[in-house]
Amino acid sequence: MFQKKQWFLNAVLAIALLVPAFTSAQKKQKPNVIFIYADDVGYGDLSAYGAAKISTPNIDRIGKEGIRFTNAHTSSATCTPSRFALMTGKYPWRQKGTGVLPGDASLIIPTDHITLPALFQKAGYKTASVGKWHLGLGESSKHINWNKPITKGPNEVGFDYAYFFPATSDRVPTVFVENHEVQGLDQNDPIEVDYSKKIGDEPTGKENPELLKLPASPNHGHNNTIVNGIGRIGWMTGGKQTRWTDEEIAHVFLSKAQQFMEDNSKAPFFLYFSLNDIHVPRMPSSQFKGKSEMGLRGDVILQMDWTVGEILKKLDELKIADNTLIIFSSDNGPVLDDGYADRAVELAKGHSPAGPLRGGKYSAFEGGSRVPWLARWPQTIKPATVSDALICQIDLLASFANFFQQKLDGDDAVDSFNVMDAMIGKSKVGRGFLIKQGGALSITQGTWKYIEPRDGKAIAELTNTETGNNAKPQLYDLSKDIGEKINLADKYPAKVKTMAAELEKIRSEGRSR
Numbered sequence: 001m002f003q004k005k006q007w008f009l010n011a012v013l014a015i016a017l018l019v020p021a022f023t024s025a026q027k028k029q030k031p032n033v034i035f036i037y038a039d040d041v042g043y044g045d046l047s048a049y050g051a052a053k054i055s056t057p058n059i060d061r062i063g064k065e066g067i068r069f070t071n072a073h074t075s076s077a078t079c080t081p082s083r084f085a086l087m088t089g090k091y092p093w094r095q096k097g098t099g100v101l102p103g104d105a106s107l108i109i110p111t112d113h114i115t116l117p118a119l120f121q122k123a124g125y126k127t128a129s130v131g132k133w134h135l136g137l138g139e140s141s142k143h144i145n146w147n148k149p150i151t152k153g154p155n156e157v158g159f160d161y162a163y164f165f166p167a168t169s170d171r172v173p174t175v176f177v178e179n180h181e182v183q184g185l186d187q188n189d190p191i192e193v194d195y196s197k198k199i200g201d202e203p204t205g206k207e208n209p210e211l212l213k214l215p216a217s218p219n220h221g222h223n224n225t226i227v228n229g230i231g232r233i234g235w236m237t238g239g240k241q242t243r244w245t246d247e248e249i250a251h252v253f254l255s256k257a258q259q260f261m262e263d264n265s266k267a268p269f270f271l272y273f274s275l276n277d278i279h280v281p282r283m284p285s286s287q288f289k290g291k292s293e294m295g296l297r298g299d300v301i302l303q304m305d306w307t308v309g310e311i312l313k314k315l316d317e318l319k320i321a322d323n324t325l326i327i328f329s330s331d332n333g334p335v336l337d338d339g340y341a342d343r344a345v346e347l348a349k350g351h352s353p354a355g356p357l358r359g360g361k362y363s364a365f366e367g368g369s370r371v372p373w374l375a376r377w378p379q380t381i382k383p384a385t386v387s388d389a390l391i392c393q394i395d396l397l398a399s400f401a402n403f404f405q406q407k408l409d410g411d412d413a414v415d416s417f418n419v420m421d422a423m424i425g426k427s428k429v430g431r432g433f434l435i436k437q438g439g440a441l442s443i444t445q446g447t448w449k450y451i452e453p454r455d456g457k458a459i460a461e462l463t464n465t466e467t468g469n470n471a472k473p474q475l476y477d478l479s480k481d482i483g484e485k486i487n488l489a490d491k492y493p494a495k496v497k498t499m500a501a502e503l504e505k506i507r508s509e510g511r512s513r
Contacts, residue, residue, distance in 0.1 A: 031324055032324040033270045033400075034324060037272065037273065037275065038330045038331070038372075039276060039278060040278055040330065040338070041371070042353035043366075044351070045353050048060040052351075053350050054293070062326060067424070068374050069389065071370070071390050071430070072370070073370055073391070073392045073436060075091060077333060077363050078361065080099060081098050083274075085393060087116050087157065088116075088397070090413065090414055091512075092437065093437050093441065101134060102234060103166050103173055103193065104143075104144050104193050104195060104234075106152075107135065107137055107140070108135055109135055111156050113412050116158070116272075117154075119401055121160070122406060123268075123404040126268070127269070128264075130256045131272075132165060134167045138150055138151050147190045153177070153180065155179055161179065162178070170340075172193050174227045175244065190239070191242065193235070195234045202237060204225055206224070211229065215341040216340055216341065221339070228245050228246050230340075247284065250275070253276065254310055254311075275307065277307070280339050280340050281339075287303070294348060295347040296343075298347065312326075329373045333360045333367045334361060335465065338463060358483050358485070359465060362465050363468050382425055388428070389429060392431065395418070395431060402420055435506060439454060441503060443499055449484070453472055454468075454469045454470065456469035474487050
């Protein structure tokens with residue numbers, strides 16, 4: 001009798017000891033997730049995608065130790081809409097006001113719907129947004145008071161911690177914000193920002209070009225208030241000690257990202273690391289100036305690659321690399337002259353930023369939104385995998401919802417699909433179709449791509465980019481013509497009709513799934 005009782009007590013004790021161990025093992029199985037979002041990096045800008053004039057060994061390493069995608073996309077050919085889609089799982093053209101935002105825009109992400117970071121929070125993750133934001137701040141249609149705590153921003157859409165600048169580095173205000181507060185603010189030197197008219201008496205690029213260390217390209221608008229010897233879009237006064245130095249931006253954001261990783265290395269975390277590189281004004285630290293054969297644009301590519309390498313080093317140092325899914329991608333395709341005379345066009349000879357693709361940033365052609373995408377998760381993704389599965393950044397929300405076994409409400413992430421198996425290399429099949437925005441809308445189904453008719457200039461004069469605008473429908477077979485050189489619309493009118501009808505159906509229904 002005593003032996004039976006002792007056996008029972010031992011069994012209960014063993015189970016009690018196993019439960020926390022099992023729970024701990026379950027927690028460990030949740031991977032940390034780092035999404036590194038580069039800015040304006042084209043399909044051909046990395047050596048992993050064929051670039052020969054410049055080398056990106058750290059970014060390439062992610063693909064060598066994981067997976068590299070050849071058919072990965074943003075939702076749009078410009079930054080704000082791509083970021084909106086990433087965060088919401090919704091096509092940005094469904095919501096007004098999702099175009100490229102000024103630096104004083106209101107928050108455009110709804111706070112009453114699930115977002116990508118909020119999804120991670122629900123799954124027990126610590127979340128952080130470090131880097132470029134460009135999704136608006138504050139209450140709708142209300143003036144932002146930069147001298148007081150900002151009421152709405154990254155924290156309100158699911159990020160526990162945020163360190164960012166409001167829009168882009170070529171737009172005012174040129175300040176860092178931590179959570180809700182501008183850093184280094186002096187109440188005796190209040191910040192004012194205006195995008196409609198000049199304010200204050202500070203030098204501008206238009207009136208004082210002799211003060212510029214980086215001349216502005218004509219007619220781009222980068223000739224307003226001068227900060228750090230660079231003309232910006234918009235006017236700003238005050239906040240002298242809050243203003244960044246362009247050469248320090250990459251290092252500041254990297255240090256904040258590394259600190260978050262270190263502080264949360266014992267629990268699962270999601271880090272949205274949104275790089276400033278390689279957006280204009282391209283002004284790398286002295287560590288990288290003059291180090292490439294491609295001038296400042298090449299130098300910031302090297303700086304970007306170094307930044308990624310430092311993140312990989314930190315993962316190794318913290319001994320969490322094996323259980324971390326790290327993804328590198330870009331918010332849209334490449335652009336050379338985007339507002340500053342930095343000789344990017346001249347020095348790019350021998351380098352094709354979009355690789356074999358036609359168009360670039362702002363374009364409906366593939367160069368506008370087919371982007372690099374490399375991912376590594378040592379515990380799960382087989383090294384040196386190459387995938388041509390059709391995936392889009394808009395799918396991260398539904399994919400992780402499925403991974404965490406979280407049900408999405410019917411009006412949440414209406415254009416996001418679960419393609420997690422494709423993202424981690426377990427399936428060669430991605431989403432069935434994709435609608436993209438590059439001025440004109442396009443729809444891709446299998447290897448076929450249809451671009452709807454749209455009036456407008458075929459070439460964007462300021463950037464010398466093919467826009468994809470055409471008054472007639474366009475149809476391309478991407479399996480034979482990835483450069484979209486041969487319009488097959490006249491040859492296959494039935495295919496055009498079918499794809500045009502499908503595009504209109506998805507547009508009118510207000511959802512994809």
